[in-house]
Amino acid sequence: MKNYNLLIEHQCPQCGAPATLTETDRLFSCEFCRVRSYLMPGDHFRYCLPSRAPAGKSVFYVPYWRFKGMLFSCVSEGVRQRFVDISHQAVDNALFPHSLGFRSQTLKLQFASADSEAQFLPPEQSLAAVMRIFQTRFRLRLPQPVYHQAHVGENISMIYAPYYAESSLYDAVLNETTGRQPPAGFSETVAGCPRLDWQLRFLPTLCPKCGWDLEGQTDSLVLLCRNCASAWQPGRQRLHRTRFGHVATGNQEEVIFLPFWRIRADVDQVVLDSYFDLAKTANLPKVPREEWRDIPFRFWSPGFKIRPQTFLPLATKMTLTHPPDLVADQLPDGELYPVTLPLVSAVESLKVILANFIKPRKTHFPRLPDITIAAAGFRLIYVPFVRRHHDLTQPQFRFTILKNQLKLAKSL
Known part of the structure; x- marks a missing residue:
């Protein structure tokens, strides 16, 4: 089976040592300072494709929704299933490709950061709207009628693709022109975009009940305490007992x-x-x-x-x-x-x-x-x-x- 996991370049929040994570990693253990922490994205993770734009270029990032998971469809003959890994533009702009293609699977990504000086175009299409597009696309390949569809085990993230504009629009991943000319006033519109309002949080992996070290593998969604025999699920802000x-x-x-x-x-x-x-x-x-x-x-x-x-x-x-x-x-x-x-x-x-x-x-x-x-x-x-x-x-x-x-x- 092909490896569908994204690779993300990361730095330890404690000592700054470099590390490479997969998108399923939640429990991070630094090989240098040995500090263990749990990654808390809030709603969903946000990543950036690497930019190769020359120094001094005003790079901006275009958002794409990415969905990975199982899709089940109930049709007259029974329940059909498949695994899907797809992306779709979140700004509805013909200047940019509709999807990321295989880029997210072949390039090492980085976590998006509010500290970046680049501009991030705000998403105009909600996740629900993009999911309806995905459902319609897959329904067309199924025998009709489709009575019910469900996405299970979904991994939803937003991936930002870098561009910069001169006389034409440039793809900053390849540092090549796209052959498309941005409309008048486009640079001013991009410059007026708000800064990215998102920050990845790191939670100490200590049992909230007894203070013991919690156990888990890198992709664990539930952490265990052997000292007080408890189990904990990370929420948006803290750990919740399970x-x-x-x-x-x-x-x-x-x-x-x-x-x-x-x-x-x-x-x-x-x-x-x-x-x-x-x-x-x-x-x-x-x-x-x-x-x-x-x-x-x-x-x-x-x-x-x-x-x-x-x-x-x-x-x-x-x-x-x-x-x-x-x-x-x-x-x-x-x-x-x-x-x-x-x-x-x-x-x-x-x-x-x-x-x-x-x-x-x-x-x-x-x-x-x-x-x-x-x-x-x-x-x-x-x-x-x-x-x-x-x-x-x-x-x-x-x-x-x-x-x-x-x-x-x-x-x-």
Whole structure:
């Protein structure tokens, strides 16, 4: 699989040492001063393509929205899935290309900075408007009608491309003319643009409860404290405590615990209050039992990146199985795979999971646009998988994941 991760040149906020990050990196550990910090972008990350403009040129930056993630589409024959990595101009100006092409994947980027003396054109198209353009583009390639589409595991960022204007417009990445002439007064318009109002924040990785060092890998979205057995999700300004648990294992073999989001949700127009309701809705090959009415229904969604062809079957299998034997608020002994898919992505996947198991499809798919699913509660659950030579196996739920899929998912 091709590496879709951006490479970003960075400096340690403590000692200024250079480093190269990937776009999925959140936990930064400086190799020189050993200080660890968590990257906090606020809403989304902002990057700049490198400029090769000669000294003295008035460089300005043009914004592009970039979306990377899984796209699920519900059509009459079932749920189709694909991975997408696309960009689109955020200023709606014919002077500039509509997309960045492969530039963001082949060049090392830098974090945009409010300290830069360059001008940054403000985005004129909202993310929602650009997402509608993306959806329309992909809908045209699908059999009609398309009842529902969902973007899951999305990585949204804004990438700025450098230009400067003389008698013609120059691409500052290549330092070559684009062959296009800017309109009269264009330089004055650019000069009047406001300075970039964004700054990357760095959060100390200390447990807010006990002050111990938090643990996590570079791409972890949930940090763990082994001292007070707590889990923390970064918010916009600070860390928020996350409820968690794990599925007990009696297996003596070597295991690794994979994270899943277990979500309690209110589903409109479909009765899904209990496991009894699930058995009827999914037409499970089981005779529903009365005691199942006392088992609350929960959605399960992977808390880690995996290719879409595996993500949906795994989420559906876990939801239909309803794993029991949870040990609440206790970290399991053994290796814990990092949480790399946020809760918001799990919530976005709920209607797709429902569409994948609801029966009969012919009756329910036309109703998908009107069905609403609202998350009412969640818990992060670690599920044990047995390590084999080439794969990870969950014998209780009869599901296998190839190790290579997890390795390749690092670049999704």
